[in-house]
Amino acid sequence: MEISFPGGKKVDAQYRGFTIQTDQSIKNGGESAAPRPFDLFLASIGTCAGILVLSFCQHRNIPTENIRLMQRTEKNANTKMLEKIVIEIELPADFPRKYLHAVIRSAELCPVKKHMEQPPKFSIVTSVASE
Numbered sequence: 791m792e793i794s795f796p797g798g799k800k801v802d803a804q805y806r807g808f809t810i811q812t813d814q815s816i817k818n819g820g821e822s823a824a825p826r827p828f829d830l831f832l833a834s835i836g837t838c839a840g841i842l843v844l845s846f847c848q849h850r851n852i853p854t855e856n857i858r859l860m861q862r863t864e865k866n867a868n869t870k871m872l873e874k875i876v877i878e879i880e881l882p883a884d885f886p887r888k889y890l891h892a893v894i895r896s897a898e899l900c901p902v903k904k905h906m907e908q909p910p911k912f913s914i915v916t917s918v919a920s921e
Contacts, residue, residue, distance in 0.1 A: 800824065832875075836861040838900040839877050846896040850889065856882035859897075 791805040799820035803810040812827045814820025825833070840859050847854045857880065864874040879893060 801827065832861065832863065835875060835900065835902050835906070836877060838902040839897040842896045842899055843879060843893055846889075846893055850886075852886065852889070853882075857885070 791803050794802050794804065796802055796811075799814035799818065800823065801812050803812075810830065811824040812830060813822060813824040814826060816822050820826075836859055843857065843859065844854055846852075847857065860878045860880060862876045862878070863872050864876070865871065866873040877897060879897060881890075881893070885893075
Protein backbone atom coordinates (compact mmCIF):
# COMPACT_ATOMS: atom_id res chain seq x y z
CA MET A 791 0.00 0.00 0.00
CA GLU A 792 1.39 3.39 -0.97
CA ILE A 793 0.25 6.57 0.76
CA SER A 794 0.44 9.91 -1.06
CA PHE A 795 -0.47 13.53 -0.48
CA PRO A 796 -2.47 14.93 -3.43
CA GLY A 797 -2.93 18.40 -1.90
CA GLY A 798 -4.50 20.26 0.97
CA LYS A 799 -5.37 17.89 3.81
CA LYS A 800 -6.05 14.99 1.45
CA VAL A 801 -4.19 11.72 1.93
CA ASP A 802 -4.70 8.86 -0.52
CA ALA A 803 -3.82 5.20 -0.40
CA GLN A 804 -3.08 3.26 -3.57
CA TYR A 805 -3.82 -0.41 -3.02
CA ARG A 806 -4.54 -3.28 -5.40
CA GLY A 807 -5.40 -0.94 -8.26
CA PHE A 808 -7.70 1.27 -6.18
CA THR A 809 -7.19 4.78 -4.91
CA ILE A 810 -8.75 5.22 -1.50
CA GLN A 811 -9.22 8.92 -0.91
CA THR A 812 -9.42 10.67 2.45
CA ASP A 813 -9.74 14.28 3.53
CA GLN A 814 -10.26 16.22 6.71
CA SER A 815 -13.35 18.15 7.72
CA ILE A 816 -13.55 21.84 6.90
CA LYS A 817 -13.23 22.48 10.64
CA ASN A 818 -9.86 20.71 10.57
CA GLY A 819 -8.54 22.52 7.48
CA GLY A 820 -9.75 20.11 4.82
CA GLU A 821 -12.45 20.35 2.19
CA SER A 822 -14.63 17.43 3.39
CA ALA A 823 -14.18 16.06 -0.14
CA ALA A 824 -13.77 12.47 1.07
CA PRO A 825 -14.20 10.50 4.29
CA ARG A 826 -11.73 11.06 7.09
CA PRO A 827 -9.35 8.14 7.69
CA PHE A 828 -11.12 7.24 10.94
CA ASP A 829 -14.44 7.15 9.08
CA LEU A 830 -12.97 4.54 6.73
CA PHE A 831 -11.74 2.55 9.72
CA LEU A 832 -15.27 2.47 11.16
CA ALA A 833 -16.78 1.70 7.74
CA SER A 834 -14.40 -1.23 7.33
CA ILE A 835 -15.85 -2.82 10.47
CA GLY A 836 -19.47 -2.39 9.39
CA THR A 837 -18.93 -3.43 5.79
CA CYS A 838 -16.88 -6.45 6.88
CA ALA A 839 -19.75 -7.63 9.08
CA GLY A 840 -22.13 -6.69 6.27
CA ILE A 841 -20.49 -8.87 3.63
CA LEU A 842 -20.66 -11.83 5.99
CA VAL A 843 -24.37 -11.25 6.70
CA LEU A 844 -24.99 -10.81 2.96
CA SER A 845 -23.15 -14.05 2.14
CA PHE A 846 -24.98 -15.91 4.92
CA CYS A 847 -28.35 -14.84 3.51
CA GLN A 848 -27.43 -15.39 -0.14
CA HIS A 849 -26.20 -18.90 0.66
CA ARG A 850 -29.65 -19.69 2.12
CA ASN A 851 -31.65 -17.79 -0.53
CA ILE A 852 -32.90 -15.32 2.08
CA PRO A 853 -33.85 -11.97 0.48
CA THR A 854 -31.56 -9.15 1.65
CA GLU A 855 -33.26 -6.00 0.38
CA ASN A 856 -34.90 -5.34 3.78
CA ILE A 857 -31.87 -6.19 5.88
CA ARG A 858 -29.48 -3.53 7.07
CA LEU A 859 -26.79 -3.14 9.66
CA MET A 860 -26.69 -0.14 11.96
CA GLN A 861 -23.38 0.62 13.65
CA ARG A 862 -23.08 2.82 16.70
CA THR A 863 -20.07 3.75 18.75
CA GLU A 864 -19.64 4.68 22.39
CA LYS A 865 -16.68 6.78 23.52
CA ASN A 866 -14.95 6.94 26.86
CA ALA A 867 -15.80 10.33 28.36
CA ASN A 868 -12.25 10.86 29.66
CA THR A 869 -10.06 9.54 26.85
CA LYS A 870 -12.47 10.28 23.95
CA MET A 871 -11.38 6.88 22.55
CA LEU A 872 -13.90 4.33 21.35
CA GLU A 873 -15.00 2.10 24.16
CA LYS A 874 -17.63 0.05 22.37
CA ILE A 875 -18.85 -0.62 18.84
CA VAL A 876 -22.38 -1.97 18.52
CA ILE A 877 -23.57 -3.51 15.25
CA GLU A 878 -27.31 -4.11 15.10
CA ILE A 879 -28.55 -6.36 12.31
CA GLU A 880 -32.04 -5.12 11.47
CA LEU A 881 -34.08 -7.98 10.03
CA PRO A 882 -37.51 -7.96 8.39
CA ALA A 883 -40.48 -9.63 10.09
CA ASP A 884 -40.34 -12.57 7.68
CA PHE A 885 -36.69 -13.42 8.42
CA PRO A 886 -36.49 -17.12 9.35
CA ARG A 887 -36.39 -17.30 13.16
CA LYS A 888 -34.21 -20.41 13.08
CA TYR A 889 -31.34 -18.26 11.71
CA LEU A 890 -31.42 -15.41 14.27
CA HIS A 891 -28.37 -16.58 16.25
CA ALA A 892 -26.58 -17.91 13.18
CA VAL A 893 -26.70 -14.54 11.39
CA ILE A 894 -25.11 -12.93 14.46
CA ARG A 895 -22.39 -15.61 14.50
CA SER A 896 -21.71 -14.92 10.82
CA ALA A 897 -21.17 -11.20 11.49
CA GLU A 898 -18.91 -12.05 14.43
CA LEU A 899 -16.52 -13.79 12.01
CA CYS A 900 -15.51 -10.42 10.54
CA PRO A 901 -11.69 -10.40 10.20
CA VAL A 902 -11.53 -6.64 10.91
CA LYS A 903 -13.32 -7.20 14.23
CA LYS A 904 -11.07 -10.16 15.03
CA HIS A 905 -7.95 -8.06 14.39
CA MET A 906 -9.30 -5.37 16.72
CA GLU A 907 -9.78 -7.97 19.43
CA GLN A 908 -6.16 -9.11 19.05
CA PRO A 909 -4.47 -5.99 17.61
CA PRO A 910 -1.16 -6.19 15.76
CA LYS A 911 1.91 -4.35 16.96
CA PHE A 912 2.85 -1.24 14.99
CA SER A 913 6.31 -0.34 13.78
CA ILE A 914 6.89 3.05 12.16
CA VAL A 915 10.29 3.64 10.55
CA THR A 916 11.87 6.16 8.20
CA SER A 917 13.97 5.81 5.09
CA VAL A 918 15.81 8.55 3.23
CA ALA A 919 16.21 8.40 -0.55
CA SER A 920 19.80 8.32 -1.80
CA GLU A 921 21.05 11.24 -3.81
